[in-house]
């Protein structure tokens with residue numbers, strides 16, 4: 001097996017996939033065994049978070065299904081270690097019986113959600129464990145559950161979600177109304193997709209995976225970690241020269257707006273030590289900023305041979321720009337289409353439908369909405385949205401955002417785990433295009449180049465944000481360090497958000 005095939009990243013799964021994997025395991029194990037594995041893992045994480053357990057106050061928010069059972073059994077384990085545990089039941093008539101009995105035996109207190117002491121119990125707890133809804137939840141939280149989530153949000157304790165924060169759709173990350181704001185989520189058997197994408201990403205906090213022995217099918221959605229990206233960034237070897245490292249061509253910026261050309265070219269240069277060619281009307285600015293690039297103010301065809309093109313950032317949408325876009329898309333080379341080129345492409349999608357080489361579109365939500373398959377907007381299911389546009393155009397779509405999604409026409413997808421909200425500033429998208437273009441030129445498939453680029457871009461953003469508010473140019477400066485960082489040892493966990 002090649003290193004690339006091994007470095008496939010962390011699998012992300014839907015609630016249906018988890019349920020299907022649970023069935024044979026439930027049949028093969030003693031009744032309640034899986035829930036005990038889940039509760040033991042959950043209690044271990046809570047003990048670690050609490051530090052000293054004796055006398056600490058723990059509030060359990062307990063729903064009507066097995067998610068509530070997990071919380072009660074874990075609560076019983078914490079009570080046995082000296083914690084003062086109170087269980088708030090959403091419905092005292094429907095609760096996991098053996099788990100409730102275990103909590104009572106361990107000395108836990110039980111009160112219904114409507115009882116007078118609930119507010120104080122939840123807001124004054126040192127740790128609040130959300131066992132209201134897991135993968136069996138659907139739709140927005142009903143009022144009593146929504147009220148408890150609100151109390152936990154206003155309290156001072158550590159908030160921990162059992163399997164999934166209640167109110168978050170485990171499969172999509174969508175949230176309808178209120179949800180439990182978790183600082184930590186302890187999830188069982190598999191990382192649910194909804195914990196790392198959409199609104200679910202920020203509500204889940206840090207994700208801890210507890211192995212309960214599930215055997216899952218190969219994931220169609222994955223998240224790359226540092227070593228997975230490193231495997232896609234082969235350093236030059238003794239036999240390499242500047243051409244063998246991948247030559248990328250950049251068409252970006254304009255005489256009025258040279259900045260996009262400068263940022264995009266710089267990002268490409270700093271991603272790979274190969275060769276970067278530039279063709280466009282921001283040639284003077286690019287030449288002045290980057291003497292290492294080979295620059296022409298002519299058309300792409302005048303630039304010399306390249307292995308991939310980036311087209312779009314800041315290039316304008318006039319007739320000349322349209323003709324340049326058509327020329328680049330008529331080549332049999334991989335092309336990344338961004339910004340102004342996406343605006344033009346949305347009016348002429350046939351330009352990409354029959355391309356044989358990879359085509360990577362990198363829209364933000366506004367640009368996504370301009371395409372036929374994107375009308376009506378991205379919506380709450382971001383992975384489905386990216387897949388829809390990719391399938392419609394036969395392209396790869398990188399949908400930018402807090403957790404950038406990259407999807408191929410066949411449904412293969414990645415969700416990015418790095419980054420910082422400081423990236424929401426002008427020009428950072430131009431930098432992403434330069435990085436992804438440079439990786440496309442090395443021969444990586446478009447979906448892999450997009451996923452690796454989003455990871456590196458996010459890492460560069462995290463490094464730059466350590467010094468305070470960042471500018472797009474800071475990302476370019478931090479790129480070599482970001483590349484070094486993914487090659488080096490260090491934490492490589494899911495959604496790991498910090499260098």
Ligand SMILES: NC(=O)C1=CN([C@@H]2O[C@H](COP(=O)(O)OP(=O)(O)OC[C@H]3O[C@@H](n4cnc5c(N)ncnc54)[C@H](O)[C@@H]3O)[C@@H](O)[C@H]2O)[C@@H](O)CC1
Nearest residue numbers: 034035038064065066067133134135136137138140142163
């Ligand atoms: N099946 C198994 O063997 C295992 C299941 N485990 C736990 O079981 C969970 C799934 O359990 P369940 O299938 O019982 O489902 P849940 O406990 O997630 O929720 C189902 C209950 O919530 C109610 N409900 C649904 N939507 C609601 C809403 N919007 N507002 C308020 N109430 C709502 C339903 O009426 C139902 O009673 C997992 O997330 C995990 O925590 C773990 O113990 C591991 C083993």
Ligand SMILES: Nc1ncnc2c1ncn2[C@@H]1O[C@H](COP(=O)(O)OP(=O)(O)O)[C@@H](O)[C@H]1O
Nearest residue numbers: 364400401402420421423424426427428429430
């Ligand atoms: N809230 C956020 N958290 C993390 N990253 C973000 C956030 N908002 C935007 N980004 C990232 O910042 C970049 C913005 O790109 P884009 O919208 O094209 O900006 P521009 O066109 O100004 O270059 C994308 O990589 C996107 O994923």
Ligand SMILES: [K+]
Nearest residue numbers: 130133162164
């Ligand atoms: K939960």
